[in-house]
Amino acid sequence: MGEKMLMKGNEVIGEAAIRSGCRYFFGYPITPQTELSEYLAKKMPKVGGLCLQAESEVSAINMVLGCTASGERAFTSSSSPGISLKSEGVSYIIGSDLPCVIVNVQRGGPGLGGIQPAQSDYLQATKALGHGDQHFIVLAPAYVQEIATLMGEAFDLADIYRTPVMLLADGALGQMMEPVDFESKKERVLPEKTWAACGHGNKREHNIVNSLYISPEVLEQTVLDRYERYKMIEENEVQYDEYMTEDAEICIVAYGITARIAKTAVKAAREKGIKAGLFRPITLWPYPKKELAALADKVSKFLVVEMNMGQMVDDVKVATDCRRPVEFFGRTGGVIPTPNEILAKIEEMNGGAK
Amino acid sequence: MSNILLAGFGGQGILFAGKQIVLAGMRQDKYVSWLPSYGPEMRGGTCNCSVIVEDEPIGSPLVTTPDVLLAFNAPSFDKFESTVVKGGMLFTDSSLVNKKGTREDISYFYIPATELANENGLTGMANVIMLGYIVKKTGLFDEEYFKESLNAGIPAHKAHLAEVNKKALEIGFGYEG
Numbered sequence: 001m002g003e004k005m006l007m008k009g010n011e012v013i014g015e016a017a018i019r020s021g022c023r024y025f026f027g028y029p030i031t032p033q034t035e036l037s038e039y040l041a042k043k044m045p046k047v048g049g050l051c052l053q054a055e056s057e058v059s060a061i062n063m064v065l066g067c068t069a070s071g072e073r074a075f076t077s078s079s080s081p082g083i084s085l086k087s088e089g090v091s092y093i094i095g096s097d098l099p100c101v102i103v104n105v106q107r108g109g110p111g112l113g114g115i116q117p118a119q120s121d122y123l124q125a126t127k128a129l130g131h132g133d134q135h136f137i138v139l140a141p142a143y144v145q146e147i148a149t150l151m152g153e154a155f156d157l158a159d160i161y162r163t164p165v166m167l168l169a170d171g172a173l174g175q176m177m178e179p180v181d182f183e184s185k186k187e188r189v190l191p192e193k194t195w196a197a198c199g200h201g202n203k204r205e206h207n208i209v210n211s212l213y214i215s216p217e218v219l220e221q222t223v224l225d226r227y228e229r230y231k232m233i234e235e236n237e238v239q240y241d242e243y244m245t246e247d248a249e250i251c252i253v254a255y256g257i258t259a260r261i262a263k264t265a266v267k268a269a270r271e272k273g274i275k276a277g278l279f280r281p282i283t284l285w286p287y288p289k290k291e292l293a294a295l296a297d298k299v300s301k302f303l304v305v306e307m308n309m310g311q312m313v314d315d316v317k318v319a320t321d322c323r324r325p326v327e328f329f330g331r332t333g334g335v336i337p338t339p340n341e342i343l344a345k346i347e348e349m350n351g352g353a354k
Numbered sequence: 355m356s357n358i359l360l361a362g363f364g365g366q367g368i369l370f371a372g373k374q375i376v377l378a379g380m381r382q383d384k385y386v387s388w389l390p391s392y393g394p395e396m397r398g399g400t401c402n403c404s405v406i407v408e409d410e411p412i413g414s415p416l417v418t419t420p421d422v423l424l425a426f427n428a429p430s431f432d433k434f435e436s437t438v439v440k441g442g443m444l445f446t447d448s449s450l451v452n453k454k455g456t457r458e459d460i461s462y463f464y465i466p467a468t469e470l471a472n473e474n475g476l477t478g479m480a481n482v483i484m485l486g487y488i489v490k491k492t493g494l495f496d497e498e499y500f501k502e503s504l505n506a507g508i509p510a511h512k513a514h515l516a517e518v519n520k521k522a523l524e525i526g527f528g529y530e531g
Contacts, residue, residue: 006377115393143411176389177376260414264413265413336414
């Protein structure tokens, strides 16, 4: 254990990236994640890195493409409207099999929406941010400490599977301060970047990084190869957390900031004698399907809680083959649900307040 | 244990005060969180921050029903007085808020923090005086411990502020209204 520091979530994203050996950040400011750029603008030069404010989000994501093509670790960050702008670049990065990290500190939408916390980019992040057959890893921290841990993981996962990894946070996690300890990162064996388009003194054939494949057969094969890797990710990289699910009858499924609020509601429900539990996906892709399917054998009902209009509900239904009813409670537009609101929903599902 | 809401004008040192409570809690290995309002506030606009000090992991970082409320201006007093939990405490700066509370199920604490700051050559440090008063009345932290904790949070290039912070805290500790 290192010494605990009190930091904002946004600053922790930056510090964890630096500690993961990332030296390149390309971004464009947007509330509620701008403290990240501010932090890196101060810190990156001190470690010989570069924090560059691009002229737009589109530009920033393409700088990430170029930088990672050379084999360097790089990342970009934005909030919801800015992430939409990056979608084309993300698809090109996927098509080029480049590793990078993308941070989305979500705010309410659609459109410019608002600046308060939301989780309404769940479908965009987990299904298809850009065009084409594709996936990328999506990590959803619930605590500032978990931002530190997952940001370190994100760069390793990106390198191992040659894929973008998204850290999907929200405005509350970005803005809040909690104690954080940076010493808890898992060590992984990383592959050499033999594909990188970097200087090599004419010792080998030059590498080309590209996402254009004119021949359908060749393109099909690159997609199939990529989906082999996706299969490995689904088999090896699922992360989740459970709380009081052993004997739960009503099981909440929630991620990120909402999961910790739901946890308070579960505790309160237990005090009232209601057997509630919480299942928290940490990886939103790959989704913990098997684990939820196993839970469906034990619990009688699921309750999805999100800060959106129910974007994860179908994932729970699919994972459990609709064997149990799946209900939903959510707030959206930047409103954070309270533990009492969630408790009221649990009581309703339990047959009304007693 | 304690859900604290600090509310006032931007520039009054609300966020700073909240951070000091959180730092003092963290150094005692408590679970703590600090969440600022981050709307289009600016100096002179309204501003608040949710501070939680707990013995177990924190759920929602947003304080909607505070055990302790600091209303550092009249709009905050009006807006948040009704949200304080039964048996809770409401602190206000009586030199800025010319109001008396009407609820009978909470305790009110009035301190002319801004006046006290001005009288003692500590203009701009009403927030630290208020912190001292809150720490004393709530018993959140030992006074000597909190003084040390506040001092430890002062960066080297602002070392000259250690003495005035200490003085301001002591005024808060010593105030009997």
